[in-house]
Amino acid sequence: MDLNPQTAHGAQGAGKSEGSMADKGTGSAFRLENLSQTAGFKLFRVTFDLPGEKVNKFSSAVIAEFEKLIADLETKGKAGEIEALVFRSGKTGNFIAGADINMIAATKTSEEAYTISRMGQKLLDRWEDLPFPTVVAINGTAMGGGCELSLASSAIVMSTDSGARIGLPEVNIGVVPGMGGCVRLPRKVGIATALDLILTGKTLTGDRAAKAGLAEACLAKENFDVAVEAWVKQNLKRLQSGERIAKEPKLGGAGGLVGSALEKNPFGRAFILKKAREGVMAKTRGHYPAPLEAIQVLSDTGAKYEPKIRGREREEAMDREARGFGKMAATSISKNLIRLFFLTEQVKKSKGVSSSKSGEFKTEPVRSAAVLGAGVMGGGIAQLYADKGVPSRMKDITANALSLGMQHAQKIFQSALKKKRLNPRQFQQKMNLIAPVLDYSGFRGVDFVVEAVIEKMEIKKSVIKELEGQVRDDCVIATNTSSLSVSEMQKAMAKPGRFGGMHFFNPVHRMPLVEVIRGDKTDDEAVVKIYQFSKQLGKTPIVVKDRPGFLVNRLLMPYLNEATWLLADGADIKELDETLLDFGMPMGPMELIDEVGVDVGEKVAHILHDGFGARMEPAPFNAKIVAAGRLGKKNGKGLYQYLDASGKKKELNPEIYAILGVQPQKGKLSREEIVDRCILPMINEAARCLDDQIVETPAEVDLGMIMGTGFPPFRGGLLRYADSLGAKTIVEKLKKYQAKFGARYEPAPRLLQMAEKGQTFHKDA
Template sequence: MIYQGNAIGVIRGDDDIATLTFDLKDESVNKLSSAVVTELDEAVKALQDETGLAGLLLTSAKEAFIVGADITEFQAMFGKGGDFLESMLMRVHGIFNAIEDLPFPTVTAINGLALGGGCEVLLTTDFRVMSESAQIGLPETKLGILPGWGGCVRLPRLIGADNAIEWIAGGTQNRADAALKMGAVDAVVPAEQLEAAARDILARAIAGELDYRARRAEKQQPLKLGPIEQMMAFETAKGYVAGKAGPHYPAPVEAIKVIQKGAGEERGRAQAIEAKAFAKLAMTDVAFNLVGLFMNDQVVKKKGSRYEKAARPVKQAAVLGAGIMGGGIAYQSASKGTPILMKDIKDDAIELGLKEARKLFAKQVERGKLSTEKMAQRLSNIRPTLSYGDFGHVDLVVEAVVENPKVKEAVLSEVEAELGEQTILASNTSTISIDRLAANLKRPENFCGMHFFNPVHRMPLVEVIRGEKTSDAAVAATVAYARAMGKTPIVVNDCPGFLVNRVLFPYFGGFSLLMGQGADFARVDKVMEKFGWPMGPAYLLDVVGMDTAVHAGEVMAKGFPERMGSLGGEGQSSAIQLMYENDRLGQKNAKGFYAYEEDRKGKPKKVRDEAAIELVKGVVKESREFSDDDIIARMMVPLCLEAVRCLEDNIVGSPAEADMALIYGIGFPPFRGGALRYIDAMGVESFVALADELAGELGALYAPTDKLREMAAAGERFYDTQVQAPDQA
């Protein structure tokens, strides 16, 4: 034994080849925490002191190689400032360089995922062998940072600037065949042959058959690119990536700049450039929020995993209602391997559902993600039916009929009579109380809400709604099924609008109040899109559908009359109501706040519509000028306050779940971290002061809760007070 730590062991074989194995005790995966990096330093020093070694093999005892750095340490680390980060990064560079400079050949056996810092570790060795099922990548730009342990330096020298830019700026996970084609690895073999193949390459390098020193020199020297080639590679990429990433996500473009600046430098200087850029990005609120988002996602996944472990597996599902939504649910279930019955009362409805599923599968084939044979196989997982004949053998049923309480109540009672004692019944409702729908059921403990967002195949969130009588077993099975479908389930308690719609409608309320005071809806859209929303409120309402919005608005007004009762103003119809009354339903009939024309791909494209502009004048009771900051405040404050109320009312279990639901469900700007993190960034005291100022004029929709006032007075936050965003520290 050359070295033994908590995460790393190094042994010497009879052939004088050392094997360094990553195996972090008491963890399911290997992560590069600061403690593990310290062990790596000690292990490398032990290797340097060992005499007579012929080679080194890096391996992992886990299913994954190394999933990356320990992201739980990031925010506290970032809070220590740029100088600390640069110093820390240069220390790690020293450790990694020591691996690269060992006086004998080195090879990594990549058995599973090797991401971020894990990928940067394997780039230090002279050769790499990869299992067929493994994936490698540098996803740091998705966290608002860039590879800081040599990824921006070594990868371009290994696979070329163009390919490295694609991997790093895109933050992609890359399969073994792609990695081999690019030259990132030297061989791809079946898992059972991995170690033998790695040792074979090592033996050939020791024998002089493979020139490991030449490989090493190539990684340490400047990139072999002339001035014109550099301009073509970098300037074109910067323009393309900037357009794709958008102004709120600087990391992808910054990564290209780092590769460009370091291209003409030797290893040490290029690494210093990388470290400086990493520290600069790490000190931004974007990086802080995106790292926070990752942490929140882990919280949600862990909760989902706990439910899943307690659940009876869903081996056969069914969906009632075969429209666009039912077809989308059937597609999602079938595509992820859970067979599903799709029932309706009409043949043409069944055909519509199947058409939707076929269309979605065909798109997968067009994109090369699915073969025709696999498409046929997965499509066969959907079995259409006009009867309840096989419903006795189903584990979970999703009711997805029209959003009408009386229709849903009738259908749910009817299907319950056909189900086994243990079968879970779930309603895909966006607004109707789960307790109301459960009232006439014989087994309300087996019933809950399962709210999918449209379009089902794209939207990651599923709200699992617990009613007063819903059992833990029903919630667990529904969460497990949602996860099996590739969705992110978040469990919420029953109330009007549940979590996401309840939080969204005060945002629409803020929009209606702005319209009543003469704001231009197209300008409001532009301001909110610039703020980071994928679409402004008027455009979003057109996509949702004015009839849907009016119906949901009525539910909210009835449920929360004191603040959502009359959003259009005293004696006034709101702009949304006015659109609905004039049959301007949005995209579904090609006219709403905007008119819609088909683009070249057959998708609806919004265009200015004078009739809509004229119509909105009918709700204006006064004409005022609003600054961009005014518009943002009046839109965001009611949304954030409702998220606070949902947390206080125990509709949602934690700030992390509330924020992730808004990001996954309605496209809350990810770089802002969510509604509650947005309040934290502003400062609870400042947010309360702003809300009070607006409430004085606009009423209860903008009034802070008593508990929020107490938080402000006590200097409390929704997230850990010890870890602050750099610009708030």
Template sequence: MLYQGKTLGIEVDDDRLAWLVFDMPDSAVNTLSQQVVAELMEAVSALESMTECQGLVLASAKKAFIVGADIKEFHAVFGRGAQAIEAMCQEVHALYNRIEDLPFPTVAVINGMALGGGMELCLACDFRIVEPDTRIGLPETKLGIVPGWGGCVRLPRLIGADNAIEWIAGGGQHGSDAALRVGAVDAVVASDDLRDAAADLLKRAWREELPWQPRRRKKTSPLLLNSVDQMLTFETAKGMVASKAGRHYPAPVAAVDVIRKGAGEDRLRAQAIETDAFVRLAQTDVCYQLVGLFESDQRVKKQAAAHEKSARDITLAGVLGAGIMGGGIAYQSASKGTSIMMKDIRNEALELGLSEARKLVGKQLERGKFTADQSAEVLGRIRPTLSYGDFSEVDIVVEAVVENAGIKASVLAEVEQTLGEQAILASNTSTISIDRLAGHLSHPERFCGMHFFNPVHRMPLVEVIRGARTDEATLGTVVAYARKMGKTPIVVNDCPGFLVNRVLFPYLQGFELLLRRGIDMGRIDRIMEKFGWPMGPAYLLDVVGLDTAAHAGAVLAEGYPDRMANDGVTAVEKLLEMDRKGQKNGKGFYRYEKDKKGKPKKETDPDIQELLTAHAEKQVEMSDEEIIAALMTPLCLETVRALEEGVVGSPAEADMALIYGIGFPPFRGGALRYIDHVGLSAFVRQARALADTFGPLYAPTAELEARAAEGRPFYRTQPTGENA
């Protein structure tokens, strides 16, 4: 044994090849924590002292190579300021350069996954070989930073500037075949043959049969682009990246600039340019929030995994109601490998559900995500039926009929009689109490909510609603099924509107209150879209459907009459009286016509301006900041109430539900991180002032007042307050 640390070790075999293997204790994956980096430095020193080594293999004893730096350490490191961040980057650059400069060939054997700093370590090696199902990439821009350990320097020199910009600015993961095509890896080898392939490659390189030293010189020298090529490559890319990333996410554009500025420089100067950008971005609020979201997402996944421990196997599912939602659920289940029976009482409805599934499969086929055979397999897993004949075989049934308590109760009681002893029932209701529906069932312990968001195939969240009598096996099985469908399940307790709709509707009520003060609808939408929402509140209501919104609003008004009951007729109700339902019938707050691709295109409608002018009770001048506060404050306060009442288990789950369920701007971190960012005391003062104007919907809770007085934020770490 040449070196043995707690997280990695080096053995030298009889052929004088060194095998450096990462194996972090008490962890399912390897990360590049500060401890790992320190031990890697010691290991490299041991390698540098060897006089007879003929090659180095970097490998992993885990199911993945290295998934990146330890992101849990980011807030602490970044919070220490620019000098500490720069020192960290320089330290790792020096380490990776030492590996790149070793006096013998090196190869990274990549299994499972190599991301971020783990991928950058692989780039420092002369060769990279992967197993077939490996995923590699540099996802740092998704955390609001750029690759800071050489990724912006080595990858362009390895695969070309165009490909590197796509990989780095996009922040995606790439499969083995795609990586081989662009030259990011040198070979794809069966898992059982990786060790032999690595040894053979190093022996050939040592014998100079493979040009390992010229490969090094290419990575450490300036990028070979003339001035015209540079202009065409980088200016075009920068415009495309900027338009795709949007104004709130500076890292992708910064990555293009780093690659451009470093293209004509040698290794050290290019790395210094990369470090400068990394240091600047690491101190921005965007980075702080996105790193925090990653941590929250990991917590949500751990919570789901804990619930799954009690899950039963699901081999066959069922969905009741074959409309757009039912067809979407059927497609999602089938596309992820679980066969599903789709039941309705009318052939026309079944055809609608099948048509939705066919449309979604067709899109995947067009994009190259499915082959023709895979498309046929997915559709073959959907079994339409008009009867309950085979429902005794299903493990779970998702009810997705019309949002009417009486109809749902009747359908659920009916299907329960046909199911096996262990089968689970779940309702896709968005507002109706799970306990109320459970009152009609013989086995309420095997019943819960499973609220999908529309469109099912795109929206990542599933709210799993625990009723008072739902047992843990039911909860765990539904969580497991949602995860198998590729969704992020978050468990919440039963209450009117559950979590997401309960929190969303105070935001929409804020919109109503602004309309009553004569604030222009289009201006409100523009302000909130600039704030970071994917669409403003008027546009959102049209997409949701004004009839759907009115129904949900009535449920919430009944559940929380002290703050959510409307005084007088709302603008939504007035539009419904004119048969304006939103996108579903082409007219709502906006008018809609199909574009060339058949998608609804939003247009302003003069009739609406006249209606809203008449609807306004007064004309009030308000600044953009006041409009934002009027909308965000009730949303954030309702999230606080849901957390305090135990509807949702943690700030992380609450914030991730809003981001995944309603498109809360990710770079703002979620409602509770947003309050932390504003400052608890400042937020409470703002809420009190707005409550005097707008009423109890804006009143801070007593517990929030106490939290502010004690200086207890919802999250331990705090943003720096700096911006890109």
């Protein structure tokens, strides 16, 4: 055996290949090697390396191959040829990504999905029943089915590499773990920890998995393969006897639900499950059935911390899990979440320009950057740079502004420190990456500058002009403007091609979307660089045209504006917010107005009114609230009043209706009317955005609204929701409201045409 990990890993792996499928030149996913000679005991190793793919996943073809491999191992096992087996991945950074999501997406009925789940489970049951110990060596991501294979193995050994992670993210695509995860995980780590992992889809590093009792060991990433073999040799007897090697879990620990005592009796366990159900309901208002189903599966299968189950009990538990998986996979919610997953995958592969052109641009990652302005956004952007390891200069015009910007970044890192996501050394290292400056020193060295000074065209133009003389010719410059014309700013530049918009949302560290704005003179190379840098910073970019409000604010404004108009008709502020929360929005519109700033909303409303005319006529109320000095959360009073510094505790501003000069009448407007009058204007404006080619596809509208406003992902996005209503219904409703309220509800030409021809926004709706 070759002990050099460089050659022992990968295609030229050491050891004698045992009639492996790869030997036959079939391009097989699995390679079986006999390492006995050098190991000194009957050790075999399987390497999973799916040809032509970056990650390993379980497709139907792979499952069929895996079955053959297991049959071979069963024969060898019975013949006493194998004492222990190591299972590893041949991919860098990935162990197994899970089931092929295309396979789940393609299922049309719950029976079909149930059958797939049962097939996977039965295979893993056979894996679990192999007559020798199996040890998975995880040195990358072990997700979903990868985690479930690990749970069916005798031991899980992970590397210390931060990329080695294990978890069950199935709820993120609207299903429950369906290859034994719901059955085996609680039996290994207790139900509170199992629920914590299954309900959130979070992943654990090797270190944390070992602490939770999920992994048997966490070994140094250097010479990992060698260390794994040594570990197996050292623990062979214990592995063979089936005794527990993993740390005893702190029952109730990671879930934070309850202490250990509760998990030990049926009433305690029922209590934990009840609490989990309540927690999910409070968080999701019941819109996401998968976490609830997962809880039910755990409950129905008698989940608890105990030795593994076998035989009939296992069979029944697995069957219940598969039924849960089948039921969930057939829901429209799962289909919507899967579409969203694929949309974000597309963004990962895209460069932001048409695919025929994207090959022309090879972009290097940005090594150092700068931001102009240390305000709310500038401070947030500098923090984001630092968080992603990009050293930066943050420039402002006063020391006081710089100090506020640094405090802003520090506060976010401090919160990560408190939550133990950073240690004190990392905290300091990250803060050290931001250099606050009052001049342009060091700007020649930067690859990228984001301008985030105050929202005034003349100031922006003069700042950008000055900046151009201070940076290299190949430095990209982007503006974070939320409402001004990028093309107009380009007029101030000698080389406008390298300039575009990079619209972050507030708060920068939380909001996942960046709108990449192409001005009249922005060249493709700049678009690609802004797009790629957005991804480098962990954001999801969409490319939009330079028109007032770009995409997200142009759609959000009619929503907020219409919600405000509803007050004139007697809507109750709290009822309004509750109704939209029930619809699935992350925040009610009135709360959102306070969050954005009543004055900011008022300003943007007028910009859009100027840009688009009568259909964007602002409701008269925001101006009244601003005039009364109620600016929203930022000064503690808006439509609500804020009772603590964090702004979390709030109650309705008691003076608000007097300021507005209206009387609320709870229940006067039906919930349907409230939802329709808030959401339909967004759909209507989105139809116009498509005609104006603000973005190219309905899918981009959906992605932008989910990532930029939190439009409920389970609905698949704004235009998936529109398709679920149908253009005919939408137009009928719009016309009804148009008769009452005028131009704000005038149906867009595209919608009228769609209604007439029975078309949908999405071709596959």
